[in-house]
């Protein structure tokens with residue numbers, strides 16, 4: 001975290017030399033002090049300009065004008081380390097942390113949960129309305145990184161970053177969420193299953209800001225469970241699964257989703273494997289068959305920490321546990 005603190009400190013220092021919102025100035029360009037810091041030895045990243053818009057419209061206008069070389073800055077927990085390693089060299093950062101309307105959590109009358117893009121992982125973990133509506137979100141968010149990172153990291157940044165091993169993308173696909181994208185040209189909603197287009201790649205266009213995520217109400221008698229295996233607590237998952245199971249009053253499965261992280265270059269939706277559970281009571285034999293089918297269908301990349309074969313083994317074990325747990329939680 002030292003590197004993150006350092007850049008944050010430099011930006012803080014630059015900000016103290018003139019709050020951009022004083023005197024209704026809406027953008028901050030550290031062409032002077034900030035740029036000097038960036039070019040000198042005080043900062044690890046390549047030089048960049050820094051903007052702090054006061055409204056969403058201003059942020060969108062900046063992005064439209066500055067183009068793909070400019071990046072939105074949310075929690076900075078993925079972008080700033082990448083900049084410090086110079087894996088990312090944006091010409092400008094558009095800091096969206098001042099756009100407080102993006103930090104809202106709303107429960108719609110239709111039961112839909114609306115999460116602003118700036119909702120922090122910690123809010124997903126702690127806010128009672130999230131736990132009440134979507135315990136799966138709370139369960140998965142608690143497994144993202146470590147507490148200091150969860151305090152800063154945002155749901156919007158996490159989803160826009162589209163890391164294949166990340167927990168929340170697979171959860172969003174499992175819950176059938178929709179993403180709201182805005183640009184100067186208007187807005188559109190993108191289904192979670194179409195949002196993730198590859199490793200670190202999404203359906204967002206260069207001029208679009210992810211502003212909100214809408215998560216539909218769970219049907220009655222739906223149980224959910226997120227489980228993962230990581231080398232150490234807080235590490236990215238070697239394998240993870242988000243399971244949702246919906247039962248009829250006689251406890252036969254009428255809908256099931258099994259969506260995995262780190263099983264492909266994007267969330268892996270094992271729809272065919274999950275479909276084998278439908279019409280049946282959840283039992284070890286049926287779950288094992290579905291788990292094996294899912295593990296065979298996925299395309300894990302393997303790494304020095306876990307071969308693809310081991311990742312498939314993890315998927316089988318985690319699926320069995322997650323489906324049985326979700327079945328037990330499907331009450332009402």
Ligand SMILES: Cc1cc2nc3c(=O)[nH]c(=O)nc-3n(C[C@H](O)[C@H](O)[C@H](O)COP(=O)(O)OP(=O)(O)OC[C@H]3O[C@@H](n4cnc5c(N)ncnc54)[C@H](O)[C@@H]3O)c2cc1C
Pocket residue numbers: 071072073074075076077078079080081117143144145146149152153154155156157158160161163165166167168204208209210211234235236237
């Ligand atoms: C040590 C460490 C461990 C971690 N472990 C995990 C883990 O186990 N699981 C996990 O999921 N993540 C993990 N992370 C990443 C963390 O969850 C990040 O918070 C998250 O991936 C990015 O969110 P952010 O708000 O920090 O986004 P940022 O870093 O600010 O931005 C990430 C990217 O998204 C873009 N972006 C941000 N917000 C928007 C928006 N609203 N619209 C469009 N584009 C946007 C940015 O331009 C940038 O390209 C870890 C990070 C660290 C440093």
